[in-house]
Amino acid sequence: MNRKSRLVIPGLCVAVAMMVLAACNGGGTSLAVVGGGTGGTGVSMGTISGFGSVIVNGVHYDATGATITVNGNPATESDLSVGMVVKVTGTTNSATTGTASQIDYNNDLEGPVTSKDASASSFVVLGQTVVVGPNTVFGGTLTLATLASGNVVEVSGYRDSSGTVHATRVELIATSLLPGGTVTVAGEVSGLDTVNHTFTIGSLTVSYAGAQVTGVLDNGVTVAVKITHYITSGPLPADSVAVQPSGLDAQDGEDAEIEGIITSYASAASFVVNGQAVSTNSGTSFVNGTAADLAVNKQVEVEGAVNASGVLVAATVEFEQATNIRAEGDVTAVDSAAGTVTVLGLTFHVSTSTVVEDESSAQLRYFSLSDVGVGDHLDLRGYQSGAELVASQMVRTDPSSEYAISGPVTNIAAPNMVIEHVTVETTDGSTQYTYVDPVTNAPVTTTSARSFFGVLTTGTVVQATGTLVSGSPSYVINANTAQVGKVGDGEIGD
Numbered sequence: 001m002n003r004k005s006r007l008v009i010p011g012l013c014v015a016v017a018m019m020v021l022a023a024c025n026g027g028g029t030s031l032a033v034v035g036g037g038t039g040g041t042g043v044s045m046g047t048i049s050g051f052g053s054v055i056v057n058g059v060h061y062d063a064t065g066a067t068i069t070v071n072g073n074p075a076t077e078s079d080l081s082v083g084m085v086v087k088v089t090g091t092t093n094s095a096t097t098g099t100a101s102q103i104d105y106n107n108d109l110e111g112p113v114t115s116k117d118a119s120a121s122s123f124v125v126l127g128q129t130v131v132v133g134p135n136t137v138f139g140g141t142l143t144l145a146t147l148a149s150g151n152v153v154e155v156s157g158y159r160d161s162s163g164t165v166h167a168t169r170v171e172l173i174a175t176s177l178l179p180g181g182t183v184t185v186a187g188e189v190s191g192l193d194t195v196n197h198t199f200t201i202g203s204l205t206v207s208y209a210g211a212q213v214t215g216v217l218d219n220g221v222t223v224a225v226k227i228t229h230y231i232t233s234g235p236l237p238a239d240s241v242a243v244q245p246s247g248l249d250a251q252d253g254e255d256a257e258i259e260g261i262i263t264s265y266a267s268a269a270s271f272v273v274n275g276q277a278v279s280t281n282s283g284t285s286f287v288n289g290t291a292a293d294l295a296v297n298k299q300v301e302v303e304g305a306v307n308a309s310g311v312l313v314a315a316t317v318e319f320e321q322a323t324n325i326r327a328e329g330d331v332t333a334v335d336s337a338a339g340t341v342t343v344l345g346l347t348f349h350v351s352t353s354t355v356v357e358d359e360s361s362a363q364l365r366y367f368s369l370s371d372v373g374v375g376d377h378l379d380l381r382g383y384q385s386g387a388e389l390v391a392s393q394m395v396r397t398d399p400s401s402e403y404a405i406s407g408p409v410t411n412i413a414a415p416n417m418v419i420e421h422v423t424v425e426t427t428d429g430s431t432q433y434t435y436v437d438p439v440t441n442a443p444v445t446t447t448s449a450r451s452f453f454g455v456l457t458t459g460t461v462v463q464a465t466g467t468l469v470s471g472s473p474s475y476v477i478n479a480n481t482a483q484v485g486k487v488g489d490g491e492i493g494d
Contacts, residue, residue: 017279026157030264041101043250044088045230045274046259046301047156047168048080050356052366054103061100066090068103068467071184082357083137083169085156085259087248093313096352097158106224106244108165109155110173116147121145122164126185126236127204130155130165134323134381135355135392135486140156150176152183158274161263161296163187163202167431175258177230186224186244192217198235201225205233215243222246222275244267247276250306258312259301268294277311278302287318288385321383323392324461326406326487328379330399332472336370341378344405344422344475348380348391355393362396371427380402381487403477406463406487414453417462422475424464426452426482435484452482461485 046057053060054077068075080086086105092098106397109125112183121144122131132144148250149152152174157167177183187201197209199217208217211255217223222244227236250256260274265382268291269279280291286305294300299320304313325346333342340347350356350369358367360377372378377400382391415426426433426449433452446452456462463486466479 032264035426036277036299041089041091042255042257043248044090044257045248045276046085046257046337047355048082048084048086049353050082050367051077052368053097054080054086054088054100055352056086057259058351059092059096060100060352061088061098061103062092063100063103066100066103068105070105071107077103081137081139081169081171082355083156085158090482099402105156107156107184108159108186109153109184111152111185111230112177113147113149113151113153115146115149124154126183126186126201127151128163128165128172128187130157130167132167132170132487134326136167137169137355137357140170142172143467147172148175152177152181158259158261158299159187159263160261166261166299166338172400180224180228181230182228183236184224184226186222189217189221189223190219192219194430195335205235206238206241208238208241211238212240213243214241214333217241217243217366239377240291246310247272247274248306248312250310250312251486252306252308252310254306255304255305256306256312257301260299261292262296262298262300265294265296273300273302273312276302277309278314279311280314280317285315285316286317289317289319291475293319293432320415321385321392323381323383324407324487325383325389326379326381326404327420327466328402328404328464329468331372331374331376331378334369334372334374336368341369341372341380343378343380344403344420345472346380346389346420346422347390348382348394350394354382354391356395357393360396360398367396369394381406401466401467402465404463404465405477407461409456409462412453412456412458415449417453417456419462419464422477423463424462424466424477424479425469426464426479431479433483434481434486456484461487464486 049055054063063077070079084105086103088100089102090098090100096360111126114124154171154308155167156169157165159165185273189199191200198207224242225238226240228239229237248256258273258276262271262273264272269277278478301318302314306312327346328341329343339350356367358364371488380391381393382389405419405422407420409417417424421449428449437444462478462484464482466477469476469478
């Protein structure tokens with residue numbers, strides 16, 4: 001099926017949802033948090049999870065009258081899309097509502113795909129490795145499976161400590177790069193050579209000899225590079241190189257919130273998230289973990305206030321929960337007041353932090369749980385939190401006979417298994433199985449049930465897609481595919 005898909009990140013996964021602990025004083029307070037600043041304008045950086053306003057980090061921002069830019073150019077709210085990483089400047093008047101004065105979006109990459117590794121859920125653009133996960137948003141009909149070398153894509157996401165981009169959104173710009181086509185890349189400068197006027201971003205070498213340079217180039221600074229004369233070998237000749245502000249670029253006392261990956265960690269009192277210096281103290285609250293869990297390449301959402309040194313002093317740090325549960329099928333129950341929806345007997349909680357999109361023929365831009373009805377076809381992805389299933393994403397599609405279930409296997413009776421209380425029937429010689437060989441560590445695709453079940457153990461995460469054999473109360477799926485360790489690879493309906 002050709003459908004739009006989501007993010008998030010193997011080993012890291014999904015985009016994190018953070019509680020916004022806003023103070024209310026009767027009229028628009030700042031992005032106030034426990035232990036936060038003294039009022040005024042606040043800053044929030046994170047992925048757009050939906051519209052009906054612009055929803056970032058669980059807050060619905062009214063964008064009426066806001067100044068909006070896309071890659072430095074004037075834009076409107078209609079130019080923004082789910083999955084884009086944006087910076088919002090504005091005020092909040094409750095824990096979930098606010099008013100944006102400015103929204104800025106800048107992509108990480110725009111250029112041709114030079115290679116793809118489907119088994120690693122990754123591809124390369126302009127020397128930058130891009131990883132997709134179960135919450136990556138793919139624009140239009142693009143999926144990882146249909147992405148081809150030469151395709152020109154725009155990528156938004158978060159970089160880890162190695163410079164790998166964990167994509168929150170991937171958009172197809174063109175099937176190939178036309179002569180004179182422009183490419184862009186943003187990232188950290190290394191290997192600066194002031195004699196030959198070159199530097200590297202990842203494995204890409206850039207020549208700035210004839211470029212308009214804004215700011216002071218140095219190793220470790222983040223730059224945005226524009227190139228209009230793309231070449232396939234040698235240093236790429238930049239037309240412009242602009243040094244970017246570090247992190248949130250917030251002022252002393254401003255309340256701030258940021259989602260991203262820890263790229264540098266010295267201690268709980270000194271680490272970096274998405275370019276922003278962060279510190280915690282005895283007053284910091286931790287969600288889904290403790291200070292001992294802070295480490296390089298952990299994805300977190302941090303809320304607090306910026307001090308005079310530009311450091312975000314955290315009032316709250318929330319650790320990302322890995323998306324490892326998926327249920328695709330027809331809705332059997334929905335309660336918009338309670339914020340729940342049920343598919344395949346699994347009830348998910350949907351919040352303002354859930355990435356939502358309508359990929360049905362209705363194509364509602366301002367789509368929410370209140371638009372979902374019994375019988376609608378949904379693809380839900382999320383994770384277990386205590387006794388509750390939390391949806392990290394919810395996508396409505398047109399009616400389909402395709403069903404999918406992902407999660408830890410709780411019972412094995414070859415050639416059948418149970419995943420999240422759903423019985424999955426497979427057929428030797430017909431079902432396509434995919435797993436990683438425990439000896440060679442190489443991916444294996446086979447139709448042999450014996451080979452697949454020979455390596456399968458309870459607790460292993462498996463994704464099965466197929467047709468519904470029976471429904472409530474005992475759901476049974478007849479699988480045409482069964483994949484170990486998969487929760488979609490960022491492709492709804494893959």
